Amino acid sequence: MVPHLVTALTGPINELEQRILESTPVIERWFRLEWMEHTPPFYTSVDVRNAGFKLAPVDTNLFPGGWNHLTPEMIPLAVQAAMAAIEKICPEAKSLLLVPENVRDTFYLSNLATLQKIFYMAGLNVRLGSLSNEITAPTKIDLPDGSQVTLEPLQRGKRRLGLKNFDPCTIVLNTDLSAGVPGILEDLHEQYLLPPLHAGWPTRRKSTHFKAYEEVSKRFGKLLGMDPWLINPLFNQCGEVDFSSDAGLECLRSNTDALLTKVRRKYKEYGINEKPFVVVKADNGTGGMGIMTVRDVKDIDNLTPKARARMGTGQAGQTVTEVIIQEGVLTHERINSAVAEPVVYMMDRYVVGGFYRIHAERGEDENLNAPGSSFVPLAFEQSAQLPQPGVKPGASVPNRFYMYGVIGRLAMLAASYELEATDPEAENLD
Structure with missing residues (x-):
């Protein structure tokens, strides 16, 4: 049941794939050494785009939903990874509190049910604590597959957060805090809060993440003797943009123009005949909102009032004032006739599906x-961690997925750099 890919199976992507497959022992050792120095995020999903000539992450989510899309074959990998993550953080943990987004959409709730199952199978008593004021008593919600989830009201003590008769050692957030950090989550001194509050969008910036990723890709490129651009989307950033007026649009124009020029130069160097484009999006969390594709700087001048309004509003109705301008990466993957992009899921330092x-x-x-x-679903016939030596690039689905997993882990490593750099409690060692 592996989806049929009509990816361009010739050209530089295969040289890149070949380089990665030949370097598997070097790559795995490099990751092992990195994880000795850096703590991976608790869980991560990474959107990857495969342009045929380039393979790069375009978004890294530190509060991933969508766990319900993993196939049953992937769940044991996720359970093992969850065990590893919990053992590292709180080996004596018995109870885990999962705090979700404030949405009642059954699609999202099915994601919670899968997460609850993964943690339960990892040996934890798991309950769902809702931030919503509407949840005042345990509330059962039926899901399309016949299962149920129960949302319960959170109870806050002086230093701890829990539910009625439920005092967890670990709290896992499945909300990216787009609307701000609720006071009930602050100043918890006796419990592990994963991911930390500064991983949420009130603090986090995509430009900070991709700056860290640029550093990771340069080091990885040096390790493999390859141009890091083949795995790294170039970007610029604008800090003060008001889409309702012209304020900051000159910054957007000049940075877009500079980035398009840089990408054109790279396309020329590699003999790529595609038209370069950039993607402009909110620097702090979008949920698929406030995004536009720009092929020419004139596109910015020609924005309609409707398009400006759309660009000016982000997730949870937040006003967008900071944007990242990211090199657009084509996706040449198709399933049937639909354009497709792989999304890689990781828990702790492991690719799980x-x-x-x-x-x-x-x-x-x-x-x-x-x-x-x-x-x-990506159907992993074998684990994504197990490439098949000696099989030519492009011919093997596990090999292609191994490559996605490498890119996903590079983005996850960048996220760990990013979280260390933005940790408000870290001592300033400079």
Whole structure:
């Protein structure tokens, strides 16, 4: 049941794949040494785009939903990874509190049910504590597959957070805090809060993440003797933009123009005949909102009032004032006739699975995280961690997925650099 890929199976992507497969022992040792120095995020999902000539992450999520898209074959990998993560943090843990987004959408709740199952199978008593004021008593919600989830009201003590008759050692957030950090989550001194509050969008910036990723990709490129651009989307950033007026739009124009020029130069160097484009998106969390594709700087001048309003509003109705301008990476992958991009799921430092996000109405240069998208599981016949030596690039699905897993882990490593750099409690060693 491996999805049929009509990826361009010739050209530089295969040279890149070949280089990665030949270097597997070197790569795995490098990751092992990195994880001795850096703590991986608790869980991560990474959107990867495969342009045929380039393979790069375009988004890294530190509060991933969508766990319900993992196939039953992937769940044991996730359980093992959850065990490893919990043992490292709180080996004596018995109870885990999962704090979700404030949404009642059954699709999202099915994701919670899968997470609850993973943690339960990892040996933990798991309950769901809701931040919503509407949840005042345990509330059962039926899911499409016949299962149920129960949301319960959170109870806050002086230093701890829990539920009625439930005092967990570990709290896992499955909300990216787009609307701000609720006071009930602050100043917890006796419990592990994962991911930490500064991983949420009130603090986090995509530009900080991709700066860390740029550093990781340069070091990885040096390790493999390759151009880091082949795995790294170039970017610029604008800090003060007001889409409702012209304020900051000159910064957007000049940075977009500079980035398009840089990408054109790279395309020329590699003999790529595609038209470069950039993607402008909110620097702090979008949930698929406030995103536009720009092929020419004139596109910015020609924004309609409707497009400006759309660009000016981010997740949870937040006003967008900071944007990242990211090199657009085409996706040449298709499932049937729909454009597809792989999403890699990780827990602790392990790749546990993933799926293709597909969108029949979007082009290969457009954002696929939009209404109308659907999901096809990546069917790992073997673990994504196990490439097959001696099999030529492009011919083997596990090999291709191993490559996605490497890119996913590079983005996850960048996230660990990023979280260390932005940790408000870290001592300033400079």
